[in-house]
Structures are given as C-alpha cells and as structure tokens.
Amino acid sequence: MNAFRTFTLTTVAAAALALSACAVGPDYQKPELPAxxxxxxxxxYDSAEPSAAFWSVFGDAExxxxxxxxxxxxxxxxxALANLNQARALRxxxxxxxxxxxxxxAGYTKAKQSRDQAPGFDRxxxxxxxxxxxxxxxxxxxxxxxxxxxxxxxxxxxEALTADLHGAQISVAAEVARTYFELRGAQARYAVxxxxxxxxxxxxxxxxxxxxxxxxxxxxxxxxxxxxxxTRARVPDQQIxxxxxxxxxxxxxxxxxxxxxxxxxAAGDMPALPRLVRIGQPDDLLRRxxxxxxxxxxxxxxxxxxxxxxxxxxxxxxxxxxxxxxxAHPGSVGDSxxxxxxxxxxxxxxxxxxxxxxxxxxxxxxxxxxxxxxYQQSVLRALEETSNTLSAYGYNRRKLDLLDESVQAxxxxxxxxxxxxxxxxxDFIDVLDAERNQLDAEDQLAQARTQTATSLVALYKSLGxxxxxxxxxxxxxxxxD
Numbered sequence: 001m002n003a004f005r006t007f008t009l010t011t012v013a014a015a016a017l018a019l020s021a022c023a024v025g026p027d028y029q030k031p032e033l034p035a036x037x038x039x040x041x042x043x044x045y046d047s048a049e050p051s052a053a054f055w056s057v058f059g060d061a062e063x064x065x066x067x068x069x070x071x072x073x074x075x076x077x078x079x080a081l082a083n084l085n086q087a088r089a090l091r092x093x094x095x096x097x098x099x100x101x102x103x104x105x106a107g108y109t110k111a112k113q114s115r116d117q118a119p120g121f122d123r124x125x126x127x128x129x130x131x132x133x134x135x136x137x138x139x140x141x142x143x144x145x146x147x148x149x150x151x152x153x154x155x156x157x158x159e160a161l162t163a164d165l166h167g168a169q170i171s172v173a174a175e176v177a178r179t180y181f182e183l184r185g186a187q188a189r190y191a192v193x194x195x196x197x198x199x200x201x202x203x204x205x206x207x208x209x210x211x212x213x214x215x216x217x218x219x220x221x222x223x224x225x226x227x228x229x230x231t232r233a234r235v236p237d238q239q240i241x242x243x244x245x246x247x248x249x250x251x252x253x254x255x256x257x258x259x260x261x262x263x264x265x266a267a268g269d270m271p272a273l274p275r276l277v278r279i280g281q282p283d284d285l286l287r288r289x290x291x292x293x294x295x296x297x298x299x300x301x302x303x304x305x306x307x308x309x310x311x312x313x314x315x316x317x318x319x320x321x322x323x324x325x326x327x328a329h330p331g332s333v334g335d336s337x338x339x340x341x342x343x344x345x346x347x348x349x350x351x352x353x354x355x356x357x358x359x360x361x362x363x364x365x366x367x368x369x370x371x372x373x374x375y376q377q378s379v380l381r382a383l384e385e386t387s388n389t390l391s392a393y394g395y396n397r398r399k400l401d402l403l404d405e406s407v408q409a410x411x412x413x414x415x416x417x418x419x420x421x422x423x424x425x426x427d428f429i430d431v432l433d434a435e436r437n438q439l440d441a442e443d444q445l446a447q448a449r450t451q452t453a454t455s456l457v458a459l460y461k462s463l464g465x466x467x468x469x470x471x472x473x474x475x476x477x478x479x480x481d
Contacts, residue, residue: 023145024314025307028152028300031372033286034379044394046276049284054460055177057278058271058453062264063180066249070176071169073254080168084161091154097147100139105324107132133333134324134340141318146311153304160297167290170465176252177457183245185450187267190238192446193231196439199414200228203435207428220428227432231439270449273456277393279463288464289382295375302371305364312357315349382462389459396452403445410434410441 051057055067071077113126142148204224210216246264247257286292321343325333350357417434420426 023148023307024310025145025149026303028303030296030300031375033292034383035283044277044397045390046278047281048278049280050278050288050460050463050465052465053173054457054465055173057274058177060180060268060271062268063177063271066176066180066253067173069253069255070172074172074252075254077165077168077172080161080165084158084165087154087158087161091151091158094147094151094154097140097150098142100137100319102135102137104135105132106134129328130326131328131330131333132324132326134322136320136322138320139318140316143317144311144314146308146316149304149307149311153301153308156297156301156304160294160301163290163294163297167294170290170461172252173465174457174461176249178454179245179248179252181270181450181453181457183242183249183264184268184270185446185453186238186241186245188270188446188449189443190235190242191267192439192442193234193238196435196442197228197231197235200224200231200435203431204228216428223428223432227436234443270453273397273452277456277459279390279459285386285463286379286382289378290464292375292378292382295371295378299368299371299375302364302368306361306368309357309360309364312350312360313354315347317345317347319343319345385462386459389455389462393452393455393459396448396455400445400448400452403441403448406441407438407445410438414438 053067055063109130109132111128111130112123113121115126118126140147204221207216207221207224211218211221246261249264250257250260253260280288321341323339323341325338326340327333327335327338414431414434417426417431421428421431
C-alpha cells in the first residue's frame, strides 16, 4: 500500500506541475477583419440577413426538392463530412495525451536449463514457470506546452474542416440552383426557337401561296425558306443544353445521369426574382464566408505548430510505473509476498540535435507565414467576389428591363410589317427582318433571364449563403434558416 500511496502522491505532484507549465511558441492572435464596402444600389437590396436556404426565395417547388436531394446525397458533401468526422476523432485522441497511458498485461513463461547450466539437477528441478499480471503506466508531463499546442492545432483543424463542410454545402446548393436555371433557360430558348419557327413556317406557306397564284416571287419564297431553316438550326443546341443540365442535376443529387429526365423533361417557367435581395450588413460579410473562416482556422493551426516544434528545445519529462504480481503458481496471485512495483521519472533531451530542432521550428514559421498569406488572400477574394456579384446582378436587372421593352417592340414591329406588306406599302424583306429581330429579341430575353437568375445565385454564394460561422456542423448534411 505504501508503494501505491507513493506513486499516487508523485502523480498528483506531477499533474500540478504540468498544469502550471507554460506553452512555448507564439500565442495565436486572430487577425482583424477589414471593413467591407460595396457600391450598392439600394433599390435592389435589403439589409436583412440572407437566408441559409437562399434558393427558397425563388418559390420553386422543383428547385426546393432538388436542393433537398443534393444536400442529403451529394458525394462531395459525404467526402467533406467524412473528413470532418476524421478530424473530430483526431481531436478526441489528442485530448488523451494529457493523461497517463495505462496498459494491462499478463504473461506466462516456462523455461528449462540444460544439464550443463545446472549440473546435478534433474529435469523438474531445471524447469521453472512464471506467471505475471499487472498494469503499466507512462505519463509525459506537458511542462513546455507541446501537448497543449497539439490540442490547439487539432481543434483548429477540426474547425477549419467544419467551415469546409459548410462551404461545400453552399457550393453544391449554388451549383444545383445555377444548373436548374440553366435548364429552364435552355427550355425557354428552345420554346422561343420553336415558336418563331412555327411563325416563320406560316410566312413561308404564305409566300408559297402568293407564288402559286402569281402574286409573289421565288426570291421571296426562298428567303423565307432560308430563314425558317436557320431558326430551326438553333433547336439542337438547346436540346443539348437541356440534356446536359438534366445530367448535371442528377449527378449533383448523387444519382445516375439519366435518373431525373422523367421529372425534368417538362418545360417550366423561369422562377420569379425577389423584389429585394437580402444581403445583410457589410461588416458581417467576411464572418459569413466559410472559406475565410477555414483559412483563419488553418492559420491558427499553423501557429500552434510552431509551439509544437519549439517544445523540442526543452527536455521531455515523463513518469513510468508498473504494479502487478509475479508468481510461480497461479494460486499464489494475491498473496502478500507476490506483489511487485516499479516507478520513477525519466528525462530525454535532444541536447546535441538542437540544430535540427531549430530547422523544424523555422519550417513551421514559414508554414504559418504561408497560412497568413492564404488567409489575407481569401479575404481579398471574398471582397472581390462580392463586389463583382453585387454589380453584376444590378446590371443584369437593368438589362432584363431593357430587353423586355425590346421584345414588346419587336412583336409590334412584326405585326406592322405584315400589315404593310399585305397592303403593298413595304417589301417582303421588311417582314423577314422584323421576324428575325423578333427571334433575336426573344432569345436574348430568355438568355438574360437565365443570366440574371444565375448572377443572383452567384451573389448569394459570394455572401456566404447566409452561413453563420458560429453554427456547429451536424452529422446530417443540411442547410436551414
């Protein structure tokens, strides 16, 4: 019992010494974030916080269903979640470095000496048996903060991967929305081409009838035929775009490429844009960006790495001990004279290898410098992306309004050109030009609607998708308000 008491007192004293020890290396200081400024058109934006489920502002049930599928089954998200779970397990493992490592062991040994080793003894006398059982413990005291810095690094890496997971969620959600709008845009352009082809077919049939009854010319008939063929030639490109978008959406949802063709093949309208876009306060922008949060946490981990390496400048002090029994017969285990123990401190120090230690410290300092540069770069990129997407969405909204006017005017121009031609007040080329302008205006409007919707998705993504850096990642891959 005295041995156990002595070992316990020694352990308690060592624990007190370890807890009062300092940690070598620089203490991490989180860099200050710069203020975010952007040229914002107030008529388009609202200072309310953006929703994490940003796609819900479009009010499209099909898009909502696709987002739910993708966020639960996308393989990139499964990879990101697995990486996070691995980091969590590693952090839990490093916590145990503060505690002694205790192992239980038991053994049996049977040995026989030769006649030359023990002359004059029979076989039984030259044979011995030994039974051992007990516990071994080793504890390294964290006098200079190596274990503390390792825990800091593992915690920071876990938090970086948490931000990476949220960043992957936002990227997947944005990619689903962007591809969905491209699908609806391609379907709209397909409908425009088909509708104009039908109108131009009517024009061709009209010129054929005029030619048949001697009121028209073959020249007009061939020009109408050429314009119809040119319009129909636009259709295959849109069919390709529709097919590619369906395939992309299926893969984003973790499905085979053809899996969603049945439910997405029916054309749908482009979702309406929100009257005001919620972008939050400019000062909160960088705190909502997962890539900035991830870079900052990796900077913290790299800073802790300097302390881990610098701890090797100093000796490592550890205590080891063992308590158990060693007997010749199993029945003697527990007898008063069968117990054994051993304990004591040990010190190891790279006294003659400090040059190598210094080189490792310099390596980690360089890694921290690189991590700081990556963090600063992520901040600048976040500001750049947000400025670009804010201005792009504003310009695209203006373009959309102008193209709406253009389509209305071109529709009226076609009507007037046909009336004037039938009245003999205009040439047939005026009808063809009006129809061609109508096709171009309607096609440009369909493209502009797609471009405006996708630019809004890019804006939400650049804003961090409404993500909160203080929100913990869960085992379920989900984005919620």
